[in-house]
Amino acid sequence: LVVWCENLLPNHVSGQKQSSMATSNKVELAEALALGPAWRHFSYVMLYAPTPRALFGGRIPLRYAVLMHMRFDGRLGFPGGFVNDQCPSLEDGLNQELLNKLGEGVSTFSVVHTDYRNSFTDAKSKVVVHFYVKCLTLEQLQAVEARAPLAKDYGLEVFGLVRVPLYTLHDGVGGLPAFLENSFIGTTREQLLDALQDLEILDPQTVSVLKKRIAQHKQLLGLIGT
């Protein structure tokens, strides 16, 4: 958590902060690690597990339980956070943040280097965001969900865990399209869709349709001035 009192700033300034990740650039890990002491590193992870369960008497298979969380600022994001200089590695920092944010349910696994996916820099705020994806068993994921309310940061930086609905209902909106209309921190929404496509949980055509829908939704919000 980096404290930032948006309500103390004129709207146009807080608006600039909001859009800063739009200028983020993908970087190789080695390049990111060589950036120097002025840069702050953050690590986040998408935890997911296959599930055999299905909605509505088996008509809609859930397929996977993918975890995100509701943050203190009312936005959705992935669990993780700031990696301080004392941490021996990005993964150690991430595992410590997971313990604080998700609680003891994370004790059955660790995020390791092979779970790494990509890094993005935001030159304006001198922030580097590292992203990981970790496959768990359903039992491990359920243990995380069960123990999250006992975590140190629960009710403070974390307001609750959510699963991402991966299907689209008959109305064409219910399920994932409606979920994506929420407010997300940084580039998390795109990160989610890219990861689901890479893992072949969603096919490229579905992801492309969803991305177009997000762009239209953003345009609409811009038009009504929110």
Ligand SMILES: O=c1[nH]cnc2c1ncn2[C@@H]1O[C@H](COP(=O)(O)OP(=O)(O)O)[C@@H](O)[C@H]1O
């Ligand atoms: O889940 C995420 N994926 C990618 N970037 C994120 C995620 N959560 C936060 N960020 C970005 O990381 C930076 C630090 O975020 P923030 O200040 O909210 O830290 P925190 O997550 O430790 O509370 C910001 O640039 C924010 O946009």
